[in-house]
Amino acid sequence: MELRRLNLVFPPVLEDAVITALLEMPDLPGFTTLRGEGHGSGFEQASAKECVRGRVARSMAWLVLPAGRVDEVLDGLRHQLPHPEVTWWCEVVERFGRLA
Numbered sequence: 001m002e003l004r005r006l007n008l009v010f011p012p013v014l015e016d017a018v019i020t021a022l023l024e025m026p027d028l029p030g031f032t033t034l035r036g037e038g039h040g041s042g043f044e045q046a047s048a049k050e051c052v053r054g055r056v057a058r059s060m061a062w063l064v065l066p067a068g069r070v071d072e073v074l075d076g077l078r079h080q081l082p083h084p085e086v087t088w089w090c091e092v093v094e095r096f097g098r099l100a
Helices: 012-023 048-053 067-080
Strands: 003-010 031-039 055-066 087-093
Touching: 003 012, 003 067, 012 031, 012 055, 012 067, 055 067
Parallel strands: none
Antiparallel strands: 003 055, 003 087, 031 055
16 A cells, blocks of 8 residues: 655644544544744744744644545645645655554
8 A cells, every 4th residue: 555644734823723624534544743843934924033033833743644545635624724824745655564
């Protein structure tokens, strides 16, 4: 089975909405959330503190799922959470497993 890692990056204020939307999707495998910071251009929505620091707070979600489910998950998120600051990309997962 071909696997993909779907990466979602979004403002922390959307974290609960993204998690809720993912948990409501049927038969979705587990996912990981973490915090990070965005660097670069596009600071139009940044707070004054973020502009001074030169980086914006971001939350992330990583999902490893069958390649055929990526569009389904993205369509569900677009429907439930159409927000311009939710960024995504997809990566090929060569191998996936557990150590025990």
